[in-house]
Amino acid sequence: MSINNTVKVALIGNPNTGKTSLFNQLTGLKQKVGNYPGITVDKKQGFCKLNETTKAVITDLPGTYSINPTSMDETLVLDSLLNEKNDTFPDAIVVVVDIENIKRNLLLFTQIKDLRIPTILVINMVDQMDRKGIKINVPLLETQLKTKIVLASARKRIGIEQIKAAILDYKNLNTAPISNITDRIDKDYFTNLKNAFKEFPLYKSWLLITQIQEFDFLSNQQKALVLKFREDISCIKRYQHKETILRYQIINDILKESFIVDTSKASDLRGILDRILTHKIFGYVIFALILLFIFQGIFEWASYPMDLIDTAFASLSSWVKTVMPPGTFTNLIAEGIIPGIGGVIIFIPQIAILFTFISILEETGYMSRVVFLMDKIMRKFGMSGKSVIPLISGTACAIPAIMASRNINSWKERLITILVVPFTTCSARLPVYAILIALVIPNKAVFGILNLQGLTMMALYLLGFTAAIASSILLHKVLKINTKSLFVIEMPNYKIPSLKNIFYEVIEKTKAFIFGAGKIILALSIVLWFLASNGPDTFKNAEQTITSNIKNKDISTKELQKKIASYKLENSYIGHMGKTIEPIIKPMGYDWKIGIALISSFAAREVFVGALATIYNVDSDGENASTIKQRMSAEINTETGEKRFNIPTGISLLLFYAFAMQCIGTLAIVKRETNSWKWPLLQLVGMGILAYISAFLAFNILS
Amino acid sequence: MLKTIANLKIGEKAFIEKLCLENIPLKLLEMGCLPGIEVQLIQVAPMQDPLYIKVNGSHLAIRKETAEKISIVNF
Numbered sequence: 001m002s003i004n005n006t007v008k009v010a011l012i013g014n015p016n017t018g019k020t021s022l023f024n025q026l027t028g029l030k031q032k033v034g035n036y037p038g039i040t041v042d043k044k045q046g047f048c049k050l051n052e053t054t055k056a057v058i059t060d061l062p063g064t065y066s067i068n069p070t071s072m073d074e075t076l077v078l079d080s081l082l083n084e085k086n087d088t089f090p091d092a093i094v095v096v097v098d099i100e101n102i103k104r105n106l107l108l109f110t111q112i113k114d115l116r117i118p119t120i121l122v123i124n125m126v127d128q129m130d131r132k133g134i135k136i137n138v139p140l141l142e143t144q145l146k147t148k149i150v151l152a153s154a155r156k157r158i159g160i161e162q163i164k165a166a167i168l169d170y171k172n173l174n175t176a177p178i179s180n181i182t183d184r185i186d187k188d189y190f191t192n193l194k195n196a197f198k199e200f201p202l203y204k205s206w207l208l209i210t211q212i213q214e215f216d217f218l219s220n221q222q223k224a225l226v227l228k229f230r231e232d233i234s235c236i237k238r239y240q241h242k243e244t245i246l247r248y249q250i251i252n253d254i255l256k257e258s259f260i261v262d263t264s265k266a267s268d269l270r271g272i273l274d275r276i277l278t279h280k281i282f283g284y285v286i287f288a289l290i291l292l293f294i295f296q297g298i299f300e301w302a303s304y305p306m307d308l309i310d311t312a313f314a315s316l317s318s319w320v321k322t323v324m325p326p327g328t329f330t331n332l333i334a335e336g337i338i339p340g341i342g343g344v345i346i347f348i349p350q351i352a353i354l355f356t357f358i359s360i361l362e363e364t365g366y367m368s369r370v371v372f373l374m375d376k377i378m379r380k381f382g383m384s385g386k387s388v389i390p391l392i393s394g395t396a397c398a399i400p401a402i403m404a405s406r407n408i409n410s411w412k413e414r415l416i417t418i419l420v421v422p423f424t425t426c427s428a429r430l431p432v433y434a435i436l437i438a439l440v441i442p443n444k445a446v447f448g449i450l451n452l453q454g455l456t457m458m459a460l461y462l463l464g465f466t467a468a469i470a471s472s473i474l475l476h477k478v479l480k481i482n483t484k485s486l487f488v489i490e491m492p493n494y495k496i497p498s499l500k501n502i503f504y505e506v507i508e509k510t511k512a513f514i515f516g517a518g519k520i521i522l523a524l525s526i527v528l529w530f531l532a533s534n535g536p537d538t539f540k541n542a543e544q545t546i547t548s549n550i551k552n553k554d555i556s557t558k559e560l561q562k563k564i565a566s567y568k569l570e571n572s573y574i575g576h577m578g579k580t581i582e583p584i585i586k587p588m589g590y591d592w593k594i595g596i597a598l599i600s601s602f603a604a605r606e607v608f609v610g611a612l613a614t615i616y617n618v619d620s621d622g623e624n625a626s627t628i629k630q631r632m633s634a635e636i637n638t639e640t641g642e643k644r645f646n647i648p649t650g651i652s653l654l655l656f657y658a659f660a661m662q663c664i665g666t667l668a669i670v671k672r673e674t675n676s677w678k679w680p681l682l683q684l685v686g687m688g689i690l691a692y693i694s695a696f697l698a699f700n701i702l703s
Numbered sequence: 704m705l706k707t708i709a710n711l712k713i714g715e716k717a718f719i720e721k722l723c724l725e726n727i728p729l730k731l732l733e734m735g736c737l738p739g740i741e742v743q744l745i746q747v748a749p750m751q752d753p754l755y756i757k758v759n760g761s762h763l764a765i766r767k768e769t770a771e772k773i774s775i776v777n778f
Contacts, residue, residue, distance in 0.1 A: 244733055375748065385753070488763055
């Protein structure tokens with residue numbers, strides 16, 4: 001029998017309710033991350049087989065405390081539930097609540113319930129019930145809330161089958177609201193509203209008029225009506241407050257009868273941990289140690305798999321050349337595609353390690369303590385305590401980091417965070433730094449224990465953070481944005497992290513990188529290869545020109561081939577591009593070959609190494625597949641006869657890469673997140689000028 | 704002088720007074736800060752800001768500027 005029925009399910013809940021654990025349990029690896037039309041918020045969807053003929057498409061909506069949005073993520077939840085034409089509009093809703101925070105979590109449930117969509121209530125983490133001294137009268141609570149309730153523990157796989165059964169039976173769910181709350185606010189007002197939008201459930205109409213955003217799915221007539229109701233803003237505000245107070249009253253009355261907590265059983269582990277982790281001295285010491293440990297992981301542990309990947313792809317390239325017939329196709333594979341894929345894969349260890357740490361910190365509840373600890377300090381720089389997470393994530397990749405800034409409610413704080421995140425040393429800079437440091441900084445011990453190369457890397461990291469902080473102070477002074485917004489964060493209970501959740505999170509982030517930035521890197525590698533192996537007439541006549549030039553000299557065939565290859569590169573399309581910009585980049589100490597790498601890394605920094613690899617590979621005789629470092633080290637500056645990558649040029653390049661905004665992926669995401677070209681352009685120009693000036697100064701002072 | 708959450712000492716409890724709804728953001732109510740509800744100050748961040756409170760069964764951190772808007776009455 002084939003599966004031909006599909007139930008669309010929306011998974012909704014407060015943050016920290018174990019919603020993601022439940023999503024992972026229901027869908028397993030059958031997940032995909034897409035984009036909502038027009039915005040970049042990740043749309044997490046997964047499939048779940050309900051029986052032989054029916055499957056559920058489950059959309060994991062971002063965690064929210066209320067249906068009234070105060071951030072971008074939350075707006076999305078409202079949108080998905082109001083627009084019936086939206087392809088994620090659910091047949092059934094599963095609301096997840098945490099048994100320990102049931103009172104506050106139920107507020108969202110009562111709002112959702114009023115939309116008259118079939119709704120199931122999942123009370124999660126019931127395995128904690130005995131320990132916390134909690135007793136629930138489920139049948140009574142079901143009657144009071146007019147809903148189907150499933151007691152579950154997503155982590156312990158309790159209740160998963162019951163949830164599936166309840167979804168399957170969604171047509172029989174009660175869609176009546178819990179109580180007639182609108183009558184208790186202002187009967188006349190709501191009767192009037194009801195008559196204005198006869199086609200909608202009353203609560204939906206109320207939501208339409210209480211938001212500030214425009215709803216595209218409404219007809220022009222409906223839009224006009226909405227605007228008319230919105231005119232009396234003070235009345236709407238008053239009723240919204242009244243509504244919330246009434247909802248809590250209803251919830252309190254219900255829970256009094258069906259939910260009993262014996263507080264004597266509560267332990268104070270949380271209190272003890274809080275006192276240590278948010279202590280004015282130990283709190284910062286612990287946070288600093290954790291950061292140090294994370295960076296150690298990114299550098300030390302990741303270097304082993306990265307070295308392996310580097311060598312593996314180098315040998316794969318030369319192996320392909322030996323087994324395949326020589327020709328354009330083989331060259332495309334060996335010199336374009338394989339190094340291109342290698343250039344993407346090499347970042348996976350670092351991204352995976354960083355996001356493993358970050359998701360552990362978030363899962364345990366520690367991240368909220370960091371936000372609490374850092375908020376006042378970050379505010380001096382015009383940011384929020386919540387900016388700490390994007391700034392740390394930025395050390396892996398600016399793209400997920402900028403997306404992580406969405407939960408910052410204040411527009412100004414969020415904007416500054418977005419603007420300065422690209423200064424943090426992302427993993428795309430690391431291969432560039434690593435190779436330049438290895439080339440120009442001597443591998444010498446300093447003070448006996450420290451290594452000069454390691455110190456340089458450390459200094460570049462600090463430079464990135466310093467640039468981020470300095471520019472945020474500047475932006476804080478310059479940007480005249482007055483936004484009133486509220487900073488409230490939940491301090492969740494400490495939890496032992498779930499391996500499964502961490503695993504899925506890391507997979508998701510890595511996938512996002514491979515299919516986002518990775519695509520650009522691979523595509524550019526191929527374009528680069530093409531531009532380097534094709535060119536105008538002078539390129540096509542290369543063999544002839546060289547052969548006739550050296551007709552009379554005694555030269556080996558190998559030597560001749562080398563000369564031809566080098567002449568070809570110089571006259572290829574990319575050679576011409578490099579030469580065109582040479583006058584501009586010469587003050588910084590670069591030649592046209594570095595120029596080629598610079599051009600290519602305006603799309604993404606990491607392409608620098610790949611581009612040089614392609615350039616010098618094309619430049620060499622091809623038989624000798626030495627690693628990139630050896631090839632670059634052998635490169636000679638034809639004007640001075642010295643090594644091309646000496647200290648002045650090396651330092652100049654390091655500074656250029658530390659400051660310049662060379663990542664199309666980041667620019668695109670900033671444009672979409674800020675909904676304007678103004679900010680990505682500011683980043684591009686501002687960071688570019690800073691990069692040029694500092695590279696210029698470094699080169700001229702050092703040489 | 705009007706007493707607010709910002710005046711509480713660590714560990715001290717009080718009731719939230721009738722809120723002046725005009726200048727209290729909706730979100731705060733939705734997170735459980737309601738009139739008549741017991742509130743306890745759990746912890747204060749270094750530099751006295753933000754404040755970590757327990758209200759209505761939830762543990763929240765709010766900035767001092769917000770705390771100053773929520774008036775309280777002692778037991």
